[in-house]
Structures are given as structure tokens and as C-alpha cells.
Amino acid sequence: DTAVSQTPKYLVTQMGNDKSIKCEQNLGHDTMYWYKQDSKKFLKIMFSYNNKELIINETVPNRFSPKSPDKAHLNLHINSLELGDSAVYFCASSQSLSAYNEQFFGPGTRLTVL
Amino acid sequence: AQSVTQLDSQVPVFEEAPVELRCNYSSSVSVYLFWYVQYPNQGLQLLLKYLSGSTLVKGINGFEAEFNKSQTSFHLRKPSVHISDTAEYFCAVISGGSQGNLIFGKGTKLSVKP
Numbered sequence: 593d594t595a596v597s598q599t600p601k602y603l604v605t606q607m608g609n610d611k612s613i614k615c616e617q618n619l620g621h622d623t624m625y626w627y628k629q630d631s632k633k634f635l636k637i638m639f640s641y642n643n644k645e646l647i648i649n650e651t652v653p654n655r656f657s658p659k660s661p662d663k664a665h666l667n668l669h670i671n672s673l674e675l676g677d678s679a680v681y682f683c684a685s686s687q688s689l690s691a692y693n694e695q696f697f698g699p700g701t702r703l704t705v706l
Numbered sequence: 707a708q709s710v711t712q713l714d715s716q717v718p719v720f721e722e723a724p725v726e727l728r729c730n731y732s733s734s735v736s737v738y739l740f741w742y743v744q745y746p747n748q749g750l751q752l753l754l755k756y757l758s759g760s761t762l763v764k765g766i767n768g769f770e771a772e773f774n775k776s777q778t779s780f781h782l783r784k785p786s787v788h789i790s791d792t793a794e795y796f797c798a799v800i801s802g803g804s805q806g807n808l809i810f811g812k813g814t815k816l817s818v819k820p
Contacts, residue, residue: 596749632812633794633812633813634810635810636810637807637809640807650807682749682750684749684750689806691755691800694755695752697742697749697751699747699748700749
């Protein structure tokens with residue numbers, strides 16, 4: 593049973609396209625996150641959602657839009673893809689925003705923009 | 707703004723040798739500190755965390771870390787490494803309260819050689 597799952601695992605697409613990455617957690621957690629890991633392995637928070645409300649938006653371009661149809665899902669939609677969007681995107685979840693709650697990470701989605 | 711510095715980008719070590727991965731943080735307020743491990747082509751997994759109490763924290767897989775407030779450090783140690791410990795290790799911090807997003811260091815690649 594995968595706690596945090598992401599689809600697809602790999603995504604190769606052309607510049608200018610629109611794509612979505614899906615994330616689901618079966619842990620009953622209230623908070624979900626999206627992180628971006630660049631080619632140098634640097635990890636940075638993009639968004640977090642708590643009880644379906646956006647809590648943090650770390651100055652990412654508005655081409656990126658998180659969508660949460662319910663508490664167990666947080667999808668990432670990207671418009672007009674650019675070369676610089678190539679990265680590994682990780683979804684994570686935790687019981688709440690509190691530091692006392694561990695964040696559980698998904699396996700990642702490797703996005704390549706050509 | 708808070709930041710995390712991992713002083714070594716790569717640490718090669720022989721099997722059964724001890725290892726220390728260094729992490730320093732910058733924050734003038736209370737902090738919560740974490741070490742995550744990322745095995746090749748996988749998501750992140752929590753190794754250990756310091757929230758309060760004893761400054762020596764023990765985690766999974768025989769790892770431990772010591773919080774040193776005066777030196778603003780949270781170095782990770784293991785007395786005897788295995789080949790299977792080969793991975794990327796990330797130090798992270800939440801500061802200024804018990805909620806908020808993780809700020810990650812740039813990671814240290816630990817390579818264990820036979």
C-alpha cells in the first residue's frame with residue numbers, strides 16, 4: 593500500500609504544452625505539499641494545502657496551479673511549459689502543518705521539457 | 707531569512723568506517739531540525755528530527771545527530787556505514803514557530819565503497 597503516490601513517474605513534453613501531475617495520499621492527512629528538485633538536487637517548497645486551502649505559495653510562476661479536488665488529492669497543473677521547468681517534482685503529506693508531524697514524500701515525477 | 711548550509715557536497719567513505727555529514731543553519735529564533743535521506747530514484751524519507759529536549763537525537767538505520775545551539779549546527783553521524791547507506795542526505799529546518807515549510811540544504815552525496 594503506497595502512502596503517497598504520484599502519476600506519472602516520468603513525463604516528457606514539448607515547450608508550450610500544458611500538463612498535470614497527480615498526487616494522492618491514503619494516510620488521512622490534512623496537509624499536502626509540492627516540492628521542486630532541480631538538476632543540482634536542490635529542493636524547494638512550491639505549495640502547501642491544509643484542509644483544501646492554499647497556505648503557502650512560494651513565489652512560483654502563476655503558470656503553476658495546484659488543484660485539490662478533495663483532502664486526499666493535490667494535483668499540479670502547469671501551463672505553457674518552459675525548459676526551466678524540467679525537474680523532479682515531489683508531492684508530500686503530513687497530518688498537519690505542525691513541525692511535530694512528519695512529512696511523507698511520494699516517489700517523484702521527473703518532468704523533461706524539450 | 708533562514709537558510710541551511712551543508713558544507714560537503716560529496717563524502718566518499720569506505721564500508722564500516724564512521725561518517726559525519728555536516729549541517730549548519732542560520733536563524734535567530736527557535737528551530738526544528740531534520741535529516742532526510744533520498745535513495746537513488748526514490749522520494750525522501752525522514753531519518754531523524756530535533757524538536758526539543760535532548761540535543762542528541764537517534765534515528766533510523768543507526769544514524770544520530772546532535773543539536774548544537776551555540777554553533778548552530780546539526781551534524782549527522784553514523785559509527786559504521788554500510789554499502790546500502792549510499793544515498794543523498796538532506797538537512798532541513800523549520801524556524802520561527804512550530805509551523806511552516808521545510809527549508810532544505812543542498813544535500814550531501816554519501817558514497818560508501820567496499
